[in-house]
Amino acid sequence: MQTKTSKSALFPYVLWIAFFVIAPIALVVYYSLLDLHGNFTLDNYKAFFTSVYLKMTLSSFWYAFLITFFTLVISYPTAYFLTKTKHKQLWLLLIIIPSWINLLLKTYAFIGIFGLYGPINAFIEVFGFDPKQMLFTDISFVFVSVYIFIPFMILPIFNSLDRLNPTLIYASRDLGASAFTTFRRVVLPLTMDGVKSGIQVVFIPALSLFMITRLIAGNRVITLGTAIEQQFLVTQNWGMGSTIAVFLILFMVIIMLITGQKDKGGRVR
């Protein structure tokens, strides 16, 4: 390919990398070492290891785990059945469309649905139960998050199931394996890559969601993302916010190393 003209094409792109990829990360690390008055200190890191922040980190991981788990449990069979439908690409597209609708609008819908006079409570009342306040609970938070993430989990699993060679399944059945054994020993291991990238695209954003916690969980649930937003925009303690961000980046790298990264999945906001 061209040498001179094409090499100079790289210039704005490299500038972009320097300015928007490297500089921001460096700045976050730099700010994590500053206190409120701009002096160098390790206090933020010390603070992170106090019980308040450790508890928050643990609960953030716990919620992210729950969200990922339920999303996976719902999505795997969905993806599996989807690959068996006649117009599977069309059905997949229909699964994807809701993920293109603004996240906030979908979350907002649940304010109405879970509300004291909303349809779910109306439904419960038919059976003679008293209406319950479902908003501002952690269950509603997990439910809404799972709802948001389902398409992002289905997509990579669908792709890996779709790539699976059906003759392997026939072979397994011919050799006497039951449907369940075939699934456990053949289908699941061969689609593990899809599951892993699904986990990756759900778990990391689940650690850092903040608008759903604010709108649905009413500050009852605090994730790492909520804490960062709080420190940056409310408390104005950029140092502490950056420190939490540094740890979130570390967790992210660890998760990506564990789940591998052959497939680049979607991204969720």
Added chain:
Amino acid sequence: MNKLSTSAKVYLTIVFIVLYAPIFYLIFYSFNSGGSMNNFESFTLEHYQAVFEDSRLLVILINTVIVALLSALISTIIGTLGAIGIVTVKDSKMRNTLLSLNNVLIVSPDVIIGASFLILFTMVGIKLGFASVLLAHVAFSVPIVVLMVLPKLLEMNKSLIDAALDLGATKKDVMMRVILPYIQPGIFAGFFLALTYSLDDFAVTFFVTGNGFSTLSVEIYSMARAGISLTVNAISGLVFFVTVLIVVGYYFITSRTSKRMEGQR
């Protein structure tokens, strides 16, 4: 393939219902003359009318569209040039480094992108508002464009370029009449994705928008925090309509040209 069992059909149906119910719930109540999302009184278009009569909201809508179009355009240019540049890098280590750096903003949580950009813009002295939002959107759209254009460049047969050069084409001719037309589907896909990412983004924008400048998602967030307002429902009806249009357009373009791009998102 064996046929779907009834239970599988039921399961899929439930998933589809659950996925679409909240969206249609919103749109349904956007036509409610009552003030809540609970009991439907009678059909009205007043909430849609309210959207179009609210000049503040219209300004926000225009801002959102301008930022989306401009950022998609700029990031498409930078990203396409970047992809062309990456292909010329022969050193595989160097190339992998570039590609890894490219993916950083794709996998990073929005909160981190938003917070780090906030620090960056404040340090450099860029006023929070239109400029910072535009820059942020360009920044997170560039890697997507690269990922859309790169496969097209890699599958391109190098002898096409050699042939063009042998036939006396200048370097500019090769770029304009051979390379760009060939990778055009990738460029379009990148532009569309950048557009939707920009329209959709909330978290990053929320961090880098100051007072006085707002995009639709930021505005929806503050409206939703204040409680239920059927204006938001009307907006969601409009957004749903536009989204479906964009998705259909996007799939029309990509599926017509290349099957490989499917599932990239």
